[in-house]
Amino acid sequence: MTDRHNAARQLETGLAALDARDVHIGIFDPDGVFRHKQVSADKAVKLAAKGYPFCEVLYCWDTAEKTYDSGAYIDRPATLFAENLRRYPFADKAAVCIADFEGDFGALSPRTQALRMIAELGALGFDVNAAFEFEFFVFDETPESLRAKDFTGLDHFAQGNRTYSLQTTALYGDLIGGLRQTMETLGIEIEAIHTELGPGCFEAPLHHAKGIKAADDAALFKNFAKAYFLRNGLTAAFMSKLSPxxxxxxxxLHVSLTRRTARRPSTTRPSRRA
Structure with a gap:
């Protein structure tokens, strides 16, 4: 039985355990945006077994979807990673599955590069554990209001916020708790969450995870945090510098390397001196 058929069986078992009827299959583009399609559970299993065609345009445009060049933008084969199956947080009986391009085209993928480096460290006898820590601003804006204002003069959420503010978390505890619950549904553990310096600014360090899961957790956190706040009429921004x-x-990024096997103590006995 091929690896692809093994993955299909694993995916089918995982979907049954989640009682999922729909699957959101997504590929991270070079900017970290989760580009996805929603298919039925049966369709997802077939794609896992036969291959998942996805348009190469993901690697030919920026976050504003302005293409770098022109072309036919053909579909490229991709693989579904059944071991990363997660419950979708915004609907019942739905799941999330990460996929990525295969072959020479897939070698361009940041996720593929991360897997390669993790494998190289494994060959040296190390396991990789990592955790990402995010700081982000929340605006009392929607995509429509952002464009109407030409992204200037924006209204901040929680304008009276202070760093490590009890008042902000007391006022907006349900919103913050909802973000934590969203991530828990995805299998992402938030180590802590608190307010940071500036109006509507928050910090959320994630719990450490082994191997590629740490990177997957981080990328999914950013995408689903944005979606979560949009569902609440707000906009989350992860830009490093919004304004002077x-x-x-x-x-x-916190990284820890651990030896897979402990070094054995020396069995050589010290020589006795006469």
């Missing part, structure tokens, strides 16, 4: 008048925002 505001503090900069950081994205910290």
């Amino acid at each position: 008048d505001l503090a900069g925002q950081s994205g910290h």
